Amino acid sequence: MSDSSAYPPLRAEYERTLPPPGDALSPGLSRSLRFWQIGALRKALILAMLALIWEVSARLTGNDLLLPTFLETAHTFVGAILDGSLLSKACISLALLLRGYLCGIAAAFVLTALAVSNQLGRDFLDTLTAMFNPLPAIALLPLALLWFGLGNGSMVFVLTHAVLWPLALNTYTGFLGVPDTLRMTGRNYGLRGLRYLLHILIPAALPSILTGLRIGWASAWRTLIAAELVFGASSGDGGLGWYIFQNRNELLTDRVFAGLAMVILIGLLVENFVFVALERVTVRRWGMQR
Numbered sequence: 001m002s003d004s005s006a007y008p009p010l011r012a013e014y015e016r017t018l019p020p021p022g023d024a025l026s027p028g029l030s031r032s033l034r035f036w037q038i039g040a041l042r043k044a045l046i047l048a049m050l051a052l053i054w055e056v057s058a059r060l061t062g063n064d065l066l067l068p069t070f071l072e073t074a075h076t077f078v079g080a081i082l083d084g085s086l087l088s089k090a091c092i093s094l095a096l097l098l099r100g101y102l103c104g105i106a107a108a109f110v111l112t113a114l115a116v117s118n119q120l121g122r123d124f125l126d127t128l129t130a131m132f133n134p135l136p137a138i139a140l141l142p143l144a145l146l147w148f149g150l151g152n153g154s155m156v157f158v159l160t161h162a163v164l165w166p167l168a169l170n171t172y173t174g175f176l177g178v179p180d181t182l183r184m185t186g187r188n189y190g191l192r193g194l195r196y197l198l199h200i201l202i203p204a205a206l207p208s209i210l211t212g213l214r215i216g217w218a219s220a221w222r223t224l225i226a227a228e229l230v231f232g233a234s235s236g237d238g239g240l241g242w243y244i245f246q247n248r249n250e251l252l253t254d255r256v257f258a259g260l261a262m263v264i265l266i267g268l269l270v271e272n273f274v275f276v277a278l279e280r281v282t283v284r285r286w287g288m289q290r
Contacts, residue, residue, distance in 0.1 A: 043272075068254040077258040086243070086262055093239030094266070096152060097224050100159020104216060107160060108167040113197060115168075116175050129169050137162035137223040141230060155227055162223040163216035170215065174208025175201050206282055214275055218267070225263055 051070045058069040068076075080086035111128070114121030137158045144154035178201055186200035202209070228241025238246070240259055247255035 065251060065253055068257055073254050073257040073261065076254040077261050080255065080258050086258065089238065089240050089243040089259075090262055090266065093224055093228070093241070096155050096239065097159060097220055099152070100156045100224070101163055101217065101220055103156060103160040104163025104167060104220065105213075107164045108171060108212070108216075111164075111168050112171045112175065115172050116197070116201065122172075125168060125172060129165055132161065133165035133169060135161075137219070138226050138230070141227055155224065158223055158227055159220045162219040166215040166219060167209075167212035170208045170212030171205065174205030174212075177208065178204040210275065210279060210282075214271075217270065217275075221263075221267060 055070040058064075058067045061067045064072065077086070111121075111125050115125040116122075140158050140161055141154065144157045148154040148157060182200055182204050186196050191199055224239070225241040225244075228239050229245050240263055244256050244259040247253075247259065
């Protein structure tokens, strides 16, 4: 008969109540520190600080023609929103931007698909990217006016150029970074051609693709405003750049700053609502990005 003292004593079973997940992640944080963890609140404080610096600088300058105050610009901005003049110009610019952005996306994915399919396509994309990516899109505006005339075609051409090369370069770089394990997995499942591209390469390269979309959007937005400042109205209707240009000629500096504020506001909205939401439902949800 074995000796029971050779075995360790049995511990009594018990249950432990775990704290809520939020408390477990941030134990002992005060209410103020928890508020500080909210990214939107931190960004709002940064914007408020910049607005305060603007207001103080304008009051020290004392010249509304050179630098109107933040409060005066905000009043003009709200008035232009309410009378519809600023919103109508923004809609014109955004409609034109969307056309050029979609054309650039389509062209970038065609070039990238050719690049991942064969060596000639890779050489073709490398050569064109090295040639045209450093070329500012606005520099092509005089040629676009000769080729497409005074109309939306010229603007769409330069916007397509602004989107195409950064998106194609980032997408192709993302495809090159796809691990061999995923590639072999797709081959083992019998994926070829377009199915291989859609189910393996694009999901794995999505962080780089989103980066290219972001860079292409910012480049196209800058190009559009600059082109409208130089090119002016398109088919009788001008966008935000034309709004800024007209008010600068009339020395309405507060309206110039209101137009610039609308450009910045649209950029903030697209970045924080469109691209952040797209990341949240894709790469962050899949654990590919923190």
